[in-house]
Amino acid sequence: MIKEKEITCILCPNGCDIKITYTSQEIQGIDGATCSKGNDYAKQEFENPVRTLTSSILVKGGDSDLVSVKTDEPIPLEKIMSIMEILKTFEVKAPVMVGDVLLENPADLNCKLIATREIKRK
Amino acid sequence: MMKRELVIIGAGPAGLAAALAAYDNGIRDILIIEREKRAGGILNQCIHDGFGLHKFKEILTGPEYAYRYLKKVQERKIEIMTSTIVTELRAEKYLKVINEEIGILEFKADAVVLAMGSRERTAGGISLPGERMAGVYTAGLTQNLMNLQNIKVGNNIVILGSGDIGLIMARRLTLEGANVKAVLEIMPYSNGLNRNINQCLIDFNIPLKLSHTVIDVKGKDRLESIIVTEVDENLRAIPGSEYEIECDTLILSVGLIPENELSKQADVQIDDITGGALVKDNLETNVPGIFACGNVLHIHDLVDYVSDEAENAGQAAAKYIKSGHKWRKNNIFVEAGDGINYVIPQLITLGKDLEFSMRVKKPASDKTIKILNNNELIAKNTFKKVNPSEMIKINLAKEKLLSLKTASIKVVVE
Numbered sequence: 295m296i297k298e299k300e301i302t303c304i305l306c307p308n309g310c311d312i313k314i315t316y317t318s319q320e321i322q323g324i325d326g327a328t329c330s331k332g333n334d335y336a337k338q339e340f341e342n343p344v345r346t347l348t349s350s351i352l353v354k355g356g357d358s359d360l361v362s363v364k365t366d367e368p369i370p371l372e373k374i375m376s377i378m379e380i381l382k383t384f385e386v387k388a389p390v391m392v393g394d395v396l397l398e399n400p401a402d403l404n405c406k407l408i409a410t411r412e413i414k415r416k
Numbered sequence: 417m418m419k420r421e422l423v424i425i426g427a428g429p430a431g432l433a434a435a436l437a438a439y440d441n442g443i444r445d446i447l448i449i450e451r452e453k454r455a456g457g458i459l460n461q462c463i464h465d466g467f468g469l470h471k472f473k474e475i476l477t478g479p480e481y482a483y484r485y486l487k488k489v490q491e492r493k494i495e496i497m498t499s500t501i502v503t504e505l506r507a508e509k510y511l512k513v514i515n516e517e518i519g520i521l522e523f524k525a526d527a528v529v530l531a532m533g534s535r536e537r538t539a540g541g542i543s544l545p546g547e548r549m550a551g552v553y554t555a556g557l558t559q560n561l562m563n564l565q566n567i568k569v570g571n572n573i574v575i576l577g578s579g580d581i582g583l584i585m586a587r588r589l590t591l592e593g594a595n596v597k598a599v600l601e602i603m604p605y606s607n608g609l610n611r612n613i614n615q616c617l618i619d620f621n622i623p624l625k626l627s628h629t630v631i632d633v634k635g636k637d638r639l640e641s642i643i644v645t646e647v648d649e650n651l652r653a654i655p656g657s658e659y660e661i662e663c664d665t666l667i668l669s670v671g672l673i674p675e676n677e678l679s680k681q682a683d684v685q686i687d688d689i690t691g692g693a694l695v696k697d698n699l700e701t702n703v704p705g706i707f708a709c710g711n712v713l714h715i716h717d718l719v720d721y722v723s724d725e726a727e728n729a730g731q732a733a734a735k736y737i738k739s740g741h742k743w744r745k746n747n748i749f750v751e752a753g754d755g756i757n758y759v760i761p762q763l764i765t766l767g768k769d770l771e772f773s774m775r776v777k778k779p780a781s782d783k784t785i786k787i788l789n790n791n792e793l794i795a796k797n798t799f800k801k802v803n804p805s806e807m808i809k810i811n812l813a814k815e816k817l818l819s820l821k822t823a824s825i826k827v828v829v830e
Protein backbone atom coordinates (compact mmCIF):
# COMPACT_ATOMS: atom_id res chain seq x y z
CA MET A 295 0.00 0.00 0.00
CA ILE A 296 1.29 3.44 -0.85
CA LYS A 297 1.17 6.01 1.92
CA GLU A 298 1.84 9.73 2.00
CA LYS A 299 3.55 12.07 4.41
CA GLU A 300 3.62 15.86 4.20
CA ILE A 301 6.78 17.66 5.23
CA THR A 302 7.20 21.43 5.22
CA CYS A 303 10.69 22.37 4.13
CA ILE A 304 12.13 24.84 6.63
CA LEU A 305 15.36 25.67 4.83
CA CYS A 306 14.16 28.95 3.36
CA PRO A 307 11.14 31.26 3.62
CA ASN A 308 9.42 29.58 0.65
CA GLY A 309 8.39 26.84 3.07
CA CYS A 310 7.57 24.34 0.30
CA ASP A 311 5.05 21.65 1.17
CA ILE A 312 6.76 18.44 0.17
CA LYS A 313 4.88 15.17 -0.21
CA ILE A 314 6.65 11.88 0.33
CA THR A 315 4.99 8.71 -0.99
CA TYR A 316 6.23 5.46 0.47
CA THR A 317 5.52 1.77 0.91
CA SER A 318 6.49 -0.02 4.12
CA GLN A 319 9.22 2.52 4.87
CA GLU A 320 10.63 2.70 1.35
CA ILE A 321 10.40 6.07 -0.39
CA GLN A 322 8.64 5.97 -3.76
CA GLY A 323 8.62 9.64 -4.61
CA ILE A 324 9.30 13.13 -3.28
CA ASP A 325 7.17 15.89 -4.71
CA GLY A 326 6.67 19.61 -4.24
CA ALA A 327 10.14 20.97 -3.49
CA THR A 328 11.23 24.00 -5.49
CA CYS A 329 14.90 23.12 -5.19
CA SER A 330 16.98 19.98 -4.59
CA LYS A 331 17.93 21.00 -1.04
CA GLY A 332 14.28 20.42 -0.20
CA ASN A 333 14.40 16.84 -1.49
CA ASP A 334 17.39 16.06 0.71
CA TYR A 335 15.78 17.70 3.67
CA ALA A 336 12.53 15.78 3.23
CA LYS A 337 14.42 12.48 2.89
CA GLN A 338 16.40 13.16 6.07
CA GLU A 339 13.27 14.21 7.94
CA PHE A 340 11.48 11.09 6.82
CA GLU A 341 14.24 8.62 7.58
CA ASN A 342 15.98 10.09 10.61
CA PRO A 343 15.10 13.59 11.79
CA VAL A 344 18.05 15.26 13.51
CA ARG A 345 18.16 18.40 15.66
CA THR A 346 20.77 20.50 17.37
CA LEU A 347 20.00 20.38 21.07
CA THR A 348 20.36 23.62 22.99
CA SER A 349 19.92 23.86 26.73
CA SER A 350 21.71 25.16 29.79
CA ILE A 351 23.57 23.48 32.62
CA LEU A 352 24.64 24.41 36.12
CA VAL A 353 27.92 26.20 36.63
CA LYS A 354 29.70 26.62 39.99
CA GLY A 355 31.51 29.75 41.07
CA GLY A 356 30.58 31.88 38.10
CA ASP A 357 28.94 35.27 37.55
CA SER A 358 25.82 33.32 36.56
CA ASP A 359 24.33 30.02 37.79
CA LEU A 360 23.78 28.66 34.31
CA VAL A 361 25.81 28.32 31.16
CA SER A 362 24.02 27.82 27.86
CA VAL A 363 25.18 24.87 25.75
CA LYS A 364 24.57 23.17 22.40
CA THR A 365 25.54 19.97 20.65
CA ASP A 366 28.19 20.63 18.01
CA GLU A 367 26.35 18.31 15.60
CA PRO A 368 22.65 17.68 15.09
CA ILE A 369 21.60 14.53 16.91
CA PRO A 370 18.69 12.14 16.33
CA LEU A 371 15.47 13.69 17.57
CA GLU A 372 14.59 10.57 19.54
CA LYS A 373 17.79 10.90 21.64
CA ILE A 374 17.12 14.44 22.81
CA MET A 375 15.35 13.49 26.01
CA SER A 376 18.08 11.03 27.03
CA ILE A 377 20.69 13.80 26.78
CA MET A 378 18.46 16.15 28.77
CA GLU A 379 18.39 13.48 31.47
CA ILE A 380 22.21 13.55 31.66
CA LEU A 381 22.35 17.35 31.65
CA LYS A 382 20.01 17.59 34.62
CA THR A 383 22.73 16.56 37.04
CA PHE A 384 25.76 17.68 35.05
CA GLU A 385 27.74 20.59 36.47
CA VAL A 386 30.83 22.52 35.42
CA LYS A 387 33.10 25.07 37.11
CA ALA A 388 33.67 28.67 36.08
CA PRO A 389 35.37 30.12 34.10
CA VAL A 390 33.83 28.89 30.84
CA MET A 391 34.60 30.30 27.41
CA VAL A 392 32.35 30.32 24.37
CA GLY A 393 33.21 27.16 22.41
CA ASP A 394 34.65 25.17 25.37
CA VAL A 395 33.90 21.44 25.11
CA LEU A 396 32.10 20.54 28.32
CA LEU A 397 31.17 16.93 27.60
CA GLU A 398 32.14 14.41 24.92
CA ASN A 399 29.85 11.75 23.49
CA PRO A 400 26.88 12.15 25.85
CA ALA A 401 24.57 9.10 25.73
CA ASP A 402 27.17 7.44 23.45
CA LEU A 403 26.32 9.83 20.65
CA ASN A 404 28.90 11.08 18.24
CA CYS A 405 28.77 14.71 19.37
CA LYS A 406 30.22 17.15 21.83
CA LEU A 407 28.48 19.50 24.19
CA ILE A 408 29.91 22.99 23.85
CA ALA A 409 29.38 26.22 25.79
CA THR A 410 27.65 29.05 23.94
CA ARG A 411 28.24 31.73 26.52
CA GLU A 412 31.14 33.12 28.51
CA ILE A 413 30.96 32.70 32.30
CA LYS A 414 33.54 34.55 34.35
CA ARG A 415 34.64 33.59 37.86
CA LYS A 416 32.69 35.32 40.56
CA MET B 417 27.94 67.68 31.52
CA MET B 418 30.12 65.57 29.23
CA LYS B 419 30.24 66.01 25.47
CA ARG B 420 30.22 62.87 23.35
CA GLU B 421 30.05 62.47 19.60
CA LEU B 422 27.76 59.46 19.49
CA VAL B 423 25.63 57.99 22.26
CA ILE B 424 23.84 54.70 21.59
CA ILE B 425 21.05 53.66 23.94
CA GLY B 426 21.05 49.87 24.33
CA ALA B 427 23.81 47.26 23.93
CA GLY B 428 21.67 44.57 22.36
CA PRO B 429 22.19 43.40 18.78
CA ALA B 430 21.04 46.77 17.36
CA GLY B 431 23.23 48.92 19.60
CA LEU B 432 26.34 46.79 19.08
CA ALA B 433 26.01 46.70 15.29
CA ALA B 434 25.29 50.44 15.12
CA ALA B 435 28.41 51.14 17.20
CA LEU B 436 30.61 49.00 14.95
CA ALA B 437 29.32 50.66 11.80
CA ALA B 438 29.83 54.15 13.24
CA TYR B 439 33.37 53.24 14.29
CA ASP B 440 34.20 51.76 10.91
CA ASN B 441 32.92 54.97 9.34
CA GLY B 442 35.39 57.07 11.24
CA ILE B 443 33.74 57.91 14.57
CA ARG B 444 35.93 57.22 17.61
CA ASP B 445 34.06 58.88 20.44
CA ILE B 446 31.23 56.41 20.99
CA LEU B 447 29.39 55.56 24.21
CA ILE B 448 26.93 52.67 24.47
CA ILE B 449 24.59 52.79 27.46
CA GLU B 450 23.12 49.50 28.70
CA ARG B 451 20.72 49.03 31.60
CA GLU B 452 21.62 45.37 32.24
CA LYS B 453 24.86 44.07 33.77
CA ARG B 454 25.90 42.44 30.48
CA ALA B 455 25.80 43.57 26.90
CA GLY B 456 23.90 41.40 24.43
CA GLY B 457 20.31 42.33 25.18
CA ILE B 458 17.58 39.78 24.65
CA LEU B 459 20.03 37.46 22.83
CA ASN B 460 21.51 36.42 26.19
CA GLN B 461 18.34 34.56 27.09
CA CYS B 462 17.68 33.19 23.57
CA ILE B 463 19.81 30.09 24.07
CA HIS B 464 18.20 28.24 21.14
CA ASP B 465 19.79 28.29 17.71
CA GLY B 466 18.67 29.72 14.39
CA PHE B 467 20.54 33.03 14.44
CA GLY B 468 23.22 34.20 12.05
CA LEU B 469 22.45 32.28 8.87
CA HIS B 470 22.28 35.48 6.87
CA LYS B 471 25.13 37.39 8.58
CA PHE B 472 27.64 34.60 9.26
CA LYS B 473 26.41 31.76 6.98
CA GLU B 474 26.30 29.60 10.11
CA ILE B 475 23.60 28.73 12.56
CA LEU B 476 24.37 30.20 15.96
CA THR B 477 22.62 30.41 19.31
CA GLY B 478 21.61 33.84 20.64
CA PRO B 479 24.50 34.17 23.12
CA GLU B 480 27.01 33.17 20.42
CA TYR B 481 25.61 35.73 18.01
CA ALA B 482 25.87 38.45 20.67
CA TYR B 483 29.38 37.35 21.57
CA ARG B 484 30.64 37.77 17.99
CA TYR B 485 29.51 41.38 17.96
CA LEU B 486 30.65 42.07 21.48
CA LYS B 487 34.15 40.83 20.66
CA LYS B 488 34.39 43.22 17.72
CA VAL B 489 33.17 46.10 19.89
CA GLN B 490 35.78 45.25 22.51
CA GLU B 491 38.56 44.97 19.91
CA ARG B 492 37.78 48.52 18.86
CA LYS B 493 37.75 49.61 22.50
CA ILE B 494 34.29 51.11 22.19
CA GLU B 495 33.00 52.09 25.63
CA ILE B 496 29.97 50.25 27.02
CA MET B 497 28.56 51.61 30.26
CA THR B 498 26.49 48.78 31.80
CA SER B 499 24.02 48.88 34.71
CA THR B 500 23.05 52.34 33.52
CA ILE B 501 19.56 53.63 32.90
CA VAL B 502 18.75 56.63 30.74
CA THR B 503 16.17 58.66 32.66
CA GLU B 504 15.90 61.60 30.33
CA LEU B 505 16.44 62.23 26.64
CA ARG B 506 15.80 65.58 24.98
CA ALA B 507 15.63 66.63 21.35
CA GLU B 508 18.89 68.60 21.76
CA LYS B 509 20.49 65.18 22.30
CA TYR B 510 20.91 65.82 26.00
CA LEU B 511 20.83 62.67 28.15
CA LYS B 512 20.57 62.17 31.87
CA VAL B 513 21.57 58.71 33.09
CA ILE B 514 21.88 56.87 36.37
CA ASN B 515 24.71 54.43 36.82
CA GLU B 516 24.45 51.90 39.66
CA GLU B 517 27.84 52.87 41.11
CA ILE B 518 28.64 56.39 39.91
CA GLY B 519 25.18 57.89 40.22
CA ILE B 520 23.78 60.59 37.96
CA LEU B 521 25.64 61.65 34.81
CA GLU B 522 24.73 64.09 32.03
CA PHE B 523 25.76 63.94 28.39
CA LYS B 524 25.40 66.14 25.36
CA ALA B 525 25.79 64.16 22.16
CA ASP B 526 26.20 65.17 18.53
CA ALA B 527 24.06 62.21 17.50
CA VAL B 528 22.02 59.56 19.30
CA VAL B 529 21.03 56.08 18.11
CA LEU B 530 17.92 54.65 19.72
CA ALA B 531 18.42 50.90 20.17
CA MET B 532 16.34 50.16 23.26
CA GLY B 533 14.55 47.13 21.80
CA SER B 534 11.06 46.14 22.85
CA ARG B 535 9.02 44.90 25.75
CA GLU B 536 6.34 42.27 25.95
CA ARG B 537 2.65 42.85 25.73
CA THR B 538 1.16 41.77 29.05
CA ALA B 539 -2.21 40.43 30.13
CA GLY B 540 -3.33 44.01 30.75
CA GLY B 541 -2.57 44.84 27.15
CA ILE B 542 -4.73 42.01 25.79
CA SER B 543 -7.72 42.17 28.13
CA LEU B 544 -7.56 38.84 29.91
CA PRO B 545 -10.47 38.41 32.28
CA GLY B 546 -10.13 36.86 35.72
CA GLU B 547 -8.16 37.96 38.74
CA ARG B 548 -4.47 38.54 38.93
CA MET B 549 -2.87 35.50 40.43
CA ALA B 550 0.38 33.59 40.59
CA GLY B 551 1.07 31.39 37.62
CA VAL B 552 0.56 33.88 34.80
CA TYR B 553 3.79 34.90 33.07
CA THR B 554 4.87 36.43 29.79
CA ALA B 555 6.95 34.22 27.51
CA GLY B 556 10.03 36.43 27.58
CA LEU B 557 9.98 36.61 31.36
CA THR B 558 9.66 32.82 31.53
CA GLN B 559 12.65 32.57 29.21
CA ASN B 560 14.67 34.93 31.36
CA LEU B 561 13.80 33.07 34.58
CA MET B 562 14.58 29.64 33.13
CA ASN B 563 17.64 30.38 31.02
CA LEU B 564 19.40 33.00 33.10
CA GLN B 565 18.19 32.52 36.67
CA ASN B 566 17.47 28.79 36.86
CA ILE B 567 13.92 29.36 38.09
CA LYS B 568 11.20 26.96 37.03
CA VAL B 569 7.79 28.55 36.47
CA GLY B 570 5.45 25.53 36.71
CA ASN B 571 4.57 21.97 35.72
CA ASN B 572 1.34 21.96 33.74
CA ILE B 573 1.43 24.68 31.19
CA VAL B 574 -0.74 26.34 28.55
CA ILE B 575 0.70 28.96 26.23
CA LEU B 576 -1.52 31.70 24.83
CA GLY B 577 -0.22 33.08 21.55
CA SER B 578 1.83 31.32 18.91
CA GLY B 579 4.50 33.95 18.33
CA ASP B 580 8.05 32.69 18.12
CA ILE B 581 8.95 33.21 21.77
CA GLY B 582 5.89 31.19 22.81
CA LEU B 583 6.83 28.34 20.48
CA ILE B 584 10.44 28.36 21.62
CA MET B 585 9.31 28.28 25.25
CA ALA B 586 6.94 25.38 24.57
CA ARG B 587 9.97 23.31 23.57
CA ARG B 588 12.21 24.65 26.30
CA LEU B 589 9.66 23.86 29.04
CA THR B 590 9.10 20.38 27.59
CA LEU B 591 12.83 19.68 27.55
CA GLU B 592 13.04 20.71 31.18
CA GLY B 593 10.33 18.24 32.12
CA ALA B 594 7.18 20.37 32.18
CA ASN B 595 3.96 19.23 30.52
CA VAL B 596 2.93 21.75 27.87
CA LYS B 597 -0.72 20.93 27.27
CA ALA B 598 -1.46 23.25 24.35
CA VAL B 599 -0.55 26.41 22.50
CA LEU B 600 -3.65 28.53 21.83
CA GLU B 601 -3.83 31.07 19.01
CA ILE B 602 -6.78 33.41 18.53
CA MET B 603 -6.00 33.94 14.83
CA PRO B 604 -6.74 31.21 12.26
CA TYR B 605 -2.98 31.04 11.52
CA SER B 606 0.16 31.02 13.62
CA ASN B 607 2.27 34.11 14.15
CA GLY B 608 5.45 32.08 14.43
CA LEU B 609 7.97 30.96 11.85
CA ASN B 610 7.30 27.61 10.17
CA ARG B 611 10.59 26.29 11.43
CA ASN B 612 9.51 26.88 15.01
CA ILE B 613 6.12 25.22 14.58
CA ASN B 614 7.91 22.15 13.26
CA GLN B 615 10.77 21.95 15.71
CA CYS B 616 9.06 23.20 18.82
CA LEU B 617 5.51 21.83 18.62
CA ILE B 618 5.30 18.96 16.12
CA ASP B 619 8.56 17.39 17.36
CA PHE B 620 7.11 17.14 20.86
CA ASN B 621 3.46 16.45 19.97
CA ILE B 622 2.27 19.73 21.48
CA PRO B 623 -1.13 20.64 20.04
CA LEU B 624 -1.52 24.04 18.36
CA LYS B 625 -5.12 25.17 18.65
CA LEU B 626 -5.87 27.86 16.10
CA SER B 627 -8.91 30.15 16.54
CA HIS B 628 -8.83 29.48 20.28
CA THR B 629 -8.41 31.83 23.20
CA VAL B 630 -8.70 32.09 26.97
CA ILE B 631 -11.84 33.66 28.38
CA ASP B 632 -11.34 33.05 32.06
CA VAL B 633 -8.75 31.95 34.57
CA LYS B 634 -9.53 30.08 37.79
CA GLY B 635 -7.72 29.52 41.06
CA LYS B 636 -7.23 31.06 44.47
CA ASP B 637 -3.67 32.25 44.93
CA ARG B 638 -2.20 30.10 42.20
CA LEU B 639 -3.71 29.38 38.82
CA GLU B 640 -5.65 26.09 38.78
CA SER B 641 -7.36 26.05 35.41
CA ILE B 642 -8.33 28.15 32.42
CA ILE B 643 -11.51 28.33 30.36
CA VAL B 644 -10.87 28.18 26.66
CA THR B 645 -13.20 28.99 23.80
CA GLU B 646 -13.16 28.72 20.05
CA VAL B 647 -13.62 31.97 18.11
CA ASP B 648 -15.28 32.76 14.79
CA GLU B 649 -13.74 34.67 11.89
CA ASN B 650 -14.48 37.96 13.67
CA LEU B 651 -12.54 36.68 16.69
CA ARG B 652 -15.74 36.47 18.76
CA ALA B 653 -16.24 33.56 21.15
CA ILE B 654 -18.47 30.82 19.74
CA PRO B 655 -21.11 30.12 22.42
CA GLY B 656 -21.08 26.55 23.67
CA SER B 657 -17.53 25.83 22.55
CA GLU B 658 -15.98 26.55 25.96
CA TYR B 659 -14.02 23.97 27.88
CA GLU B 660 -11.67 23.87 30.84
CA ILE B 661 -7.97 22.97 30.89
CA GLU B 662 -6.29 22.26 34.21
CA CYS B 663 -2.95 23.99 34.47
CA ASP B 664 -0.80 25.75 37.06
CA THR B 665 0.81 28.11 34.59
CA LEU B 666 -0.42 30.27 31.72
CA ILE B 667 2.23 31.81 29.53
CA LEU B 668 1.37 34.82 27.40
CA SER B 669 3.16 35.14 24.11
CA VAL B 670 1.06 37.87 22.60
CA GLY B 671 3.61 40.08 20.98
CA LEU B 672 6.25 42.72 21.52
CA ILE B 673 5.96 46.50 21.58
CA PRO B 674 8.82 48.86 20.71
CA GLU B 675 9.99 50.56 23.89
CA ASN B 676 9.71 54.23 22.98
CA GLU B 677 9.09 56.12 26.22
CA LEU B 678 12.46 57.89 25.90
CA SER B 679 11.95 58.63 22.21
CA LYS B 680 8.68 60.38 23.01
CA GLN B 681 10.43 62.55 25.61
CA ALA B 682 12.70 63.75 22.83
CA ASP B 683 9.72 64.61 20.59
CA VAL B 684 10.38 61.70 18.23
CA GLN B 685 7.25 61.09 16.19
CA ILE B 686 5.84 57.56 16.55
CA ASP B 687 4.04 55.52 13.90
CA ASP B 688 0.73 54.17 15.25
CA ILE B 689 1.08 50.87 13.41
CA THR B 690 4.70 49.93 14.10
CA GLY B 691 4.85 51.54 17.53
CA GLY B 692 8.29 52.79 16.52
CA ALA B 693 9.61 56.05 15.11
CA LEU B 694 8.74 57.39 11.69
CA VAL B 695 12.03 57.29 9.83
CA LYS B 696 13.68 58.45 6.65
CA ASP B 697 15.67 56.10 4.44
CA ASN B 698 18.78 56.80 6.54
CA LEU B 699 16.82 55.75 9.67
CA GLU B 700 16.85 59.28 11.02
CA THR B 701 13.75 60.26 12.95
CA ASN B 702 11.98 63.61 12.67
CA VAL B 703 14.47 64.92 15.24
CA PRO B 704 17.75 65.81 13.48
CA GLY B 705 20.59 63.59 14.67
CA ILE B 706 18.41 61.00 16.41
CA PHE B 707 18.35 57.66 14.60
CA ALA B 708 16.45 54.44 15.37
CA CYS B 709 17.09 50.79 14.58
CA GLY B 710 16.20 47.27 15.69
CA ASN B 711 13.10 46.36 17.67
CA VAL B 712 12.65 49.90 18.98
CA LEU B 713 11.89 50.88 15.37
CA HIS B 714 9.72 47.90 14.44
CA ILE B 715 9.55 44.28 15.61
CA HIS B 716 11.86 41.98 13.66
CA ASP B 717 11.66 38.21 13.38
CA LEU B 718 15.34 37.72 12.50
CA VAL B 719 18.20 39.25 14.45
CA ASP B 720 20.29 39.24 11.26
CA TYR B 721 17.99 41.89 9.86
CA VAL B 722 18.33 43.89 13.06
CA SER B 723 22.09 43.93 12.56
CA ASP B 724 21.74 45.04 8.93
CA GLU B 725 19.39 47.83 9.88
CA ALA B 726 21.56 48.95 12.78
CA GLU B 727 24.62 49.11 10.53
CA ASN B 728 22.72 51.52 8.31
CA ALA B 729 21.76 53.63 11.32
CA GLY B 730 25.35 53.65 12.62
CA GLN B 731 26.69 54.65 9.25
CA ALA B 732 24.10 57.40 8.87
CA ALA B 733 24.87 58.71 12.35
CA ALA B 734 28.59 58.84 11.46
CA LYS B 735 27.80 60.80 8.32
CA TYR B 736 25.62 63.18 10.30
CA ILE B 737 28.38 63.78 12.86
CA LYS B 738 30.98 64.46 10.17
CA SER B 739 28.98 66.66 7.84
CA GLY B 740 26.22 68.04 10.01
CA HIS B 741 22.53 68.14 9.32
CA LYS B 742 21.47 68.97 5.81
CA TRP B 743 17.94 69.96 5.00
CA ARG B 744 16.71 67.27 2.68
CA LYS B 745 14.95 68.06 -0.53
CA ASN B 746 12.91 65.76 -2.74
CA ASN B 747 11.14 63.92 0.07
CA ILE B 748 8.76 61.18 -1.02
CA PHE B 749 6.20 59.63 1.31
CA VAL B 750 5.83 55.87 1.46
CA GLU B 751 2.35 54.56 2.10
CA ALA B 752 1.27 51.08 3.18
CA GLY B 753 -1.57 50.24 0.76
CA ASP B 754 -3.96 47.29 0.39
CA GLY B 755 -2.85 44.17 2.26
CA ILE B 756 0.29 45.77 3.69
CA ASN B 757 0.45 46.40 7.41
CA TYR B 758 3.44 48.74 7.38
CA VAL B 759 6.48 49.78 5.39
CA ILE B 760 9.80 51.11 6.73
CA PRO B 761 11.14 53.71 5.92
CA GLN B 762 8.13 55.99 5.74
CA LEU B 763 10.02 58.82 4.05
CA ILE B 764 12.52 58.47 1.21
CA THR B 765 14.51 60.75 -1.04
CA LEU B 766 15.54 60.60 -4.67
CA GLY B 767 18.97 59.59 -5.91
CA LYS B 768 19.54 56.61 -3.63
CA ASP B 769 19.10 52.87 -3.96
CA LEU B 770 16.56 51.89 -1.35
CA GLU B 771 15.57 48.91 0.73
CA PHE B 772 12.09 48.57 2.19
CA SER B 773 11.04 46.30 5.07
CA MET B 774 7.37 45.44 5.30
CA ARG B 775 4.78 43.05 6.66
CA VAL B 776 1.62 41.81 5.02
CA LYS B 777 -1.68 41.71 6.91
CA LYS B 778 -2.68 38.10 6.13
CA PRO B 779 -1.00 34.88 5.06
CA ALA B 780 -1.51 34.03 1.37
CA SER B 781 0.20 32.24 -1.50
CA ASP B 782 1.26 33.35 -4.98
CA LYS B 783 1.18 37.07 -4.34
CA THR B 784 2.80 40.06 -5.99
CA ILE B 785 4.01 43.02 -4.02
CA LYS B 786 3.83 46.14 -6.13
CA ILE B 787 5.23 49.59 -5.67
CA LEU B 788 2.96 52.18 -7.26
CA ASN B 789 3.15 55.89 -7.97
CA ASN B 790 -0.05 57.60 -8.97
CA ASN B 791 -1.47 54.08 -9.53
CA GLU B 792 1.24 53.26 -12.06
CA LEU B 793 3.52 50.31 -11.45
CA ILE B 794 7.16 51.18 -10.80
CA ALA B 795 8.41 47.87 -9.38
CA LYS B 796 7.11 44.46 -8.37
CA ASN B 797 8.22 41.25 -6.75
CA THR B 798 6.37 37.93 -6.63
CA PHE B 799 6.28 35.54 -3.70
CA LYS B 800 5.20 31.94 -3.39
CA LYS B 801 4.07 32.60 0.15
CA VAL B 802 3.59 35.73 2.22
CA ASN B 803 3.07 35.64 5.95
CA PRO B 804 2.60 38.34 8.58
CA SER B 805 5.21 36.57 10.72
CA GLU B 806 7.89 36.93 8.07
CA MET B 807 9.24 40.37 7.27
CA ILE B 808 9.59 41.00 3.54
CA LYS B 809 12.42 43.06 2.08
CA ILE B 810 12.27 44.72 -1.30
CA ASN B 811 15.04 46.64 -3.01
CA LEU B 812 14.36 49.55 -5.30
CA ALA B 813 17.03 50.96 -7.61
CA LYS B 814 17.22 54.75 -7.72
CA GLU B 815 16.56 54.80 -11.48
CA LYS B 816 13.03 53.56 -10.85
CA LEU B 817 12.13 56.80 -9.11
CA LEU B 818 13.20 59.17 -11.83
CA SER B 819 9.85 60.01 -13.36
CA LEU B 820 7.46 60.18 -10.43
CA LYS B 821 4.12 61.91 -10.96
CA THR B 822 3.38 62.63 -7.30
CA ALA B 823 5.50 62.87 -4.18
CA SER B 824 4.33 59.60 -2.72
CA ILE B 825 4.61 55.92 -3.49
CA LYS B 826 2.34 53.14 -2.31
CA VAL B 827 3.11 49.50 -1.58
CA VAL B 828 0.30 46.98 -2.14
CA VAL B 829 -0.05 43.21 -2.26
CA GLU B 830 -2.20 41.66 -5.01
Ligand code: SF4
Nearest residue numbers: 303306309310329332
Ligand atom coordinates in the same frame (compact mmCIF):
# COMPACT_ATOMS: atom_id res chain seq x y z
S1 SF4 C 1 12.52 23.18 -1.13
FE1 SF4 C 1 14.08 24.72 -1.62
S2 SF4 C 1 12.82 26.49 -2.15
FE2 SF4 C 1 11.45 25.12 -1.08
S3 SF4 C 1 11.57 25.78 1.07
FE3 SF4 C 1 13.08 24.15 0.81
S4 SF4 C 1 14.98 25.25 0.37
FE4 SF4 C 1 13.32 26.69 0.01
